[in-house]
Amino acid sequence: MDSKRGNVWIAAAGLVINEAGEWLVVKKKYSGLKGKWSLPAGFVQPGEMLDETAVREVWEETGIRSEPVALLGVRTGVINGNISDNMAIFLLRPRSERIIVQTEELDAAAFLSRAALQADRDTSGLIRYLLALEPLAFLPPHNGLNPGDPFGYTKYRLYFESLKGKE
Template structure:
């Protein structure tokens, strides 16, 4: 286990879907995802919000600029009975097209069709689960809120189901 992170891990991942409906995926060189197609993802850094971490990780791993559209979900678990492992998964809109693979951590990065991912034995379990959920439901971004000055937030965003807010 990675003891330098303590017993609570917080990460973010980005699902980037291009104009052709292809998903941006990466093949990592390490961990349980070694050689598997998975989402660009990584740990949240100090002073960073979850959606910012997802955007940064996509940029660092693939060179693709993106912006948050919605929160797709949360993956949470406990490793070896002691480490809380949590990852927020965001839907991101691509702002660029040219992939530049971060070769220190990755074997490859590519935009692949859903069919290609479904048929590839190296597609990760999480990606297979997301593919089975199509069409994906999401929680939309609501920005510009201030929960109150006494809290001292320097950044604050909410992700909620939009149709619920309109009722």
């Protein structure tokens, strides 16, 4: 067990795609993704929603400001039969262009083309999987729903796709 996080891990990642169609990717200095191109990602902090975590992690790791566009999907697994490891992956729109690499955790950060990522041996399995899904399907955010005062939500957002008209 990771004493800092307990046995349930909740994280978020951001896929930022610029106007040229390039993907923002990072190479971490640690973990199973060490030296691999992967998405900026990290653990949810208290008082934070999943999409806010993705935006914050992109900012902290790369200096790129972004905003959520949609939920792409969820990666979930169990580590060593004991740790529930869960990550929501969001599509983000860049609001800035200049990359500032956070060198404590990262060796590199870059906007790379899909072709460059497909050709690079150091591209992570998750990135390869997302590349194969092109064009990406996603769920846009829905704001403004209030689930009711008794719950005490101070922030609330839904990511669902309507099934109306899909028959």
